[in-house]
Amino acid sequence: xxxxxxxxxxxxxxxxxxxxxxxxxxxxxxxxxxxxxxxxxxxxxxxxxxxxxxxxxxxxxxxxxxxxxxxxxxxxxxxxxxxxxxxxxxxxxxxxxxxxxxxxxxxxxxxxxxxxxxxxxxxxxxxxxxxxxxxxxxxxxxxxxxxxxxxxxxxxxxxxxxxxxxxxxxxxxxxxxxxxxxxxxxxxxxxxxxxxxxxxxxxxxxxxxxxxxxxxxxxxxxxxxxxxxxxxxxxxxxxxxxxxxxxxxxxxxxxxxxxxxxxxxxxxxxxxxxxxxxxxxxxxxxxxxxxxxxxxxxxxxxxxxxxxxxxxxxxxxxxxxxxxxxxxxxxxxxx
Amino acid sequence: xxxxxxxxxxxxxxxxxxxxxxxxxxxxxxxxxxxxxxxxxxxxxxxxxxxxxxxxxxxxxxxxxxxxxxxxxxxxxxxxxxxxxxxxxxxxxxxxxxxxxxxxxxxxxxxxxxxxxxxxxxxxxxxxxxxxxxxxxxxxxxxxxxxxxxxxxxxxxxxxxxxxxxxxxxxxxxxxxxxxxxxxxxxxxxxxxxxxxxxxxxxxxxxxxxxxxxxxxxxxxxxxxxxxxxxxxxxxxxxxxxxxxxxxxxxx
Amino acid sequence: xxxxxxxxxxxxxxxxxxxxxxxxxxxxxxxxxxxxxxxxxxxxxxxxxxxxxxxxxxxxxxxxxxxxxxxxxxxxxxxxxxxxxxxxxxxxxxxxxxxxxxxxxxxxxxxxxxxxxxxxxxxxxxxxxxxxxxxxxxxxxxxxxxxxxxxxxxxxxxxxxxxxxxxxxxxxxxxxxxxxxxxxxxxxxxxxxxxxxxxxxxxxxxxxxxxxxxxxxxxxxxxxxxxxxxxxxxxxxxxxxxxxxxxxxxxxxxxxxxxxxxxxxxxxxxxxxxxxxxxxxxxxxxxxxxxxx
Numbered sequence: 001x002x003x004x005x006x007x008x009x010x011x012x013x014x015x016x017x018x019x020x021x022x023x024x025x026x027x028x029x030x031x032x033x034x035x036x037x038x039x040x041x042x043x044x045x046x047x048x049x050x051x052x053x054x055x056x057x058x059x060x061x062x063x064x065x066x067x068x069x070x071x072x073x074x075x076x077x078x079x080x081x082x083x084x085x086x087x088x089x090x091x092x093x094x095x096x097x098x099x100x101x102x103x104x105x106x107x108x109x110x111x112x113x114x115x116x117x118x119x120x121x122x123x124x125x126x127x128x129x130x131x132x133x134x135x136x137x138x139x140x141x142x143x144x145x146x147x148x149x150x151x152x153x154x155x156x157x158x159x160x161x162x163x164x165x166x167x168x169x170x171x172x173x174x175x176x177x178x179x180x181x182x183x184x185x186x187x188x189x190x191x192x193x194x195x196x197x198x199x200x201x202x203x204x205x206x207x208x209x210x211x212x213x214x215x216x217x218x219x220x221x222x223x224x225x226x227x228x229x230x231x232x233x234x235x236x237x238x239x240x241x242x243x244x245x246x247x248x249x250x251x252x253x254x255x256x257x258x259x260x261x262x263x264x265x266x267x268x269x270x271x272x273x274x275x276x277x278x279x280x281x282x283x284x285x286x287x288x289x290x291x292x293x294x295x296x297x298x299x300x301x302x303x304x305x306x307x308x309x310x311x312x313x314x315x316x317x318x319x320x321x322x323x324x325x326x327x328x329x330x331x332x333x334x335x
Numbered sequence: 336x337x338x339x340x341x342x343x344x345x346x347x348x349x350x351x352x353x354x355x356x357x358x359x360x361x362x363x364x365x366x367x368x369x370x371x372x373x374x375x376x377x378x379x380x381x382x383x384x385x386x387x388x389x390x391x392x393x394x395x396x397x398x399x400x401x402x403x404x405x406x407x408x409x410x411x412x413x414x415x416x417x418x419x420x421x422x423x424x425x426x427x428x429x430x431x432x433x434x435x436x437x438x439x440x441x442x443x444x445x446x447x448x449x450x451x452x453x454x455x456x457x458x459x460x461x462x463x464x465x466x467x468x469x470x471x472x473x474x475x476x477x478x479x480x481x482x483x484x485x486x487x488x489x490x491x492x493x494x495x496x497x498x499x500x501x502x503x504x505x506x507x508x509x510x511x512x513x514x515x516x517x518x519x520x521x522x523x524x525x526x527x528x529x530x531x532x533x534x535x536x537x538x539x540x541x542x543x544x545x546x547x548x549x550x551x552x553x554x555x556x557x558x559x560x561x562x563x564x565x566x567x568x569x570x571x572x573x574x575x576x577x578x579x580x581x582x583x584x585x586x587x
Numbered sequence: 588x589x590x591x592x593x594x595x596x597x598x599x600x601x602x603x604x605x606x607x608x609x610x611x612x613x614x615x616x617x618x619x620x621x622x623x624x625x626x627x628x629x630x631x632x633x634x635x636x637x638x639x640x641x642x643x644x645x646x647x648x649x650x651x652x653x654x655x656x657x658x659x660x661x662x663x664x665x666x667x668x669x670x671x672x673x674x675x676x677x678x679x680x681x682x683x684x685x686x687x688x689x690x691x692x693x694x695x696x697x698x699x700x701x702x703x704x705x706x707x708x709x710x711x712x713x714x715x716x717x718x719x720x721x722x723x724x725x726x727x728x729x730x731x732x733x734x735x736x737x738x739x740x741x742x743x744x745x746x747x748x749x750x751x752x753x754x755x756x757x758x759x760x761x762x763x764x765x766x767x768x769x770x771x772x773x774x775x776x777x778x779x780x781x782x783x784x785x786x787x788x789x790x791x792x793x794x795x796x797x798x799x800x801x802x803x804x805x806x807x808x809x810x811x812x813x814x815x816x817x818x819x820x821x822x823x824x825x826x827x828x829x830x831x832x833x834x835x836x837x838x839x840x841x842x843x844x845x846x847x848x849x850x851x852x853x854x855x856x857x858x859x860x861x862x863x864x865x866x867x868x869x870x871x872x873x874x875x876x877x878x879x880x
Binding site: 257 | 418
Binding site: 117282284288289296 | 620622674677678683685686687689690691693694695696697698699700701702704705709812816819820823854855857858861862864865868869
């Protein structure tokens, strides 16, 4: 936090309000379908990244299965609608529940693993989901994907759908902010920093890891449902392992374990491919290079490093002030 | 009201770290666990706090067996500990570290936390005030907003103690709290531990610093090669034949 | 049918074994899991195609198999060393948390894969092989000569590697660094140089795997991802950190996967493969041959 106390809260509230107003006004400022689509994807990706931030950024458990959960949500919601005529709200709900349930069931054995074993297990999970999307042609249509997804008539209006996406994204953001600024958030960071010490302080690590995992899966699933009804068409290509890697990369670049980092990461994921139109996967190269450089020189990411810098400045000024008013002794000469 | 260690044996592969150790940690006093390096002191700590299950034997708290409970459950029963190397949450502030110590009382339930209900905010505020008290108790009041990782070593150890105290334990287990401290810091640590005892917390400490042990302990247990060698008041133990032999050349 | 599948499985297994071996060598010397191992295979395969057939190179190349293979191994080894020196060593030296190292190799895999697309394009390129494509008949069983080549080359490579590792000074130095880096340093072994060597060897072995598998699957920038993951799985099945385990795990995984594809379903072979891997991770993550660590 850059400023403490009342000033800080006021500033943050003002900033949040401004952002909300801009978001609400956006469709009327520049109604261009291209930009609206971009903003839609921004909202959807924000949901995915905030979920990833909980399990990976805060709790420190490397999860390379986010794209899989995203896809599972998308397919569940769209297949229910297309094949069984389930209504939009129920389909969306199923899109959230299905990945969340999977995470709840598999989470316990998966999260017992650590480090690269955990990475491999989540890669395996994501790959199995992707393969199911590709191979189970009777159900999912295979590589062709699912066509003809229909929104309820009111939501055929793109502006209204934009508001739906962003309301959901903002609610998701508030959820994450609430959880991370209380004992939950501290428990997660404690687990990441030192699981043994966290346990010694009474934190049930397995429980908190599982909660984060389920939340991340649920949010990705919700994003998937919204995504499916946005484009009215989905195919397995959007849910491959590469996307999980891009998500992890942008999380780190933005600043894992910080809310601001999730936002920056989201912007990166959406904007970078647009800027690097050179050839289809060129943005992956750029992501990879930025990731390598960031890990090497500022592993806390953009937002994380900025916050540390401000905190350091604040500490130095406070220390100087304390010395000046005599409430802190001058540093002693080292013995 | 006490912790009873009953014939605890712990083997790792072919190595026997503890062998039929039996003792009782009586409430309200300071007990020190001493012994040459490798005697099994930290292993015993780990068994009591649930980090290792004993190969055989039992650990009872108020008559209830706790040796098969995971560490967080043992902690919830009022047994807190510090570690040989201060295991802090480096990327959190000093204050936040202590707040984790208060986790049991601050954890507010998922729905309430997710919705950001005012009750959670009130709990947090109270929690922070309490955390400041603990920090001031150990002398870290001014460092509350500093990053835990940036503290000098001595202060890190104090922070670990503050964090452990914040969980309002009945039993506080300190693993070599004086390691790396100079004489002045050790003396001040002794005063701190005595004040903790006066607050009603039972203290069990593993220590190598004999002057500290003899100074503040009410009861001393000696381990060697995983076996209990002797136990009793400090004066008795220091003159015990076997203890002297075990320590030949090690006393400072 | 069964013998057929078995042989194909052993050949596939050799590819996985070479990858697993490469990852284990890197892990033992620098405690790092290289999730970009598959991309080293890919670089080897595509370089080989360039050297053997002159693809994507400014001048016409047409080298015979041994030369092209050697150059491909050198290329991949060089890339591996460069990656270690520039990206991974600083993390190791700074004692960064392990998550950072894992993600760093993920980043490297992204760079290599897209870099490969930049250089060689997205389309799969056919790779020539020194053996004829027609199957040989041994009794009732037909064997693809490529499978034989794979097994023979893999065995030779592993034997050579074992010889170097156990019987040369530099191999012993590598062992020392793997077992105890500080003790090795005291004895005057420069662990940084040993780690570079480990990466070079690892890259070369993966390149060999790439050259051997490319004639069957065609060489493309995306070929490394799945193979790399399976190599990793094989190393874990065999017991991560054990060289023998890597080889065993590779062969076993290759056989299991081929049999599953033959008897259960070939479309779902990857699905089943990872299902098996996850099961093993849940039940016995230390693998078949627990390391001495």
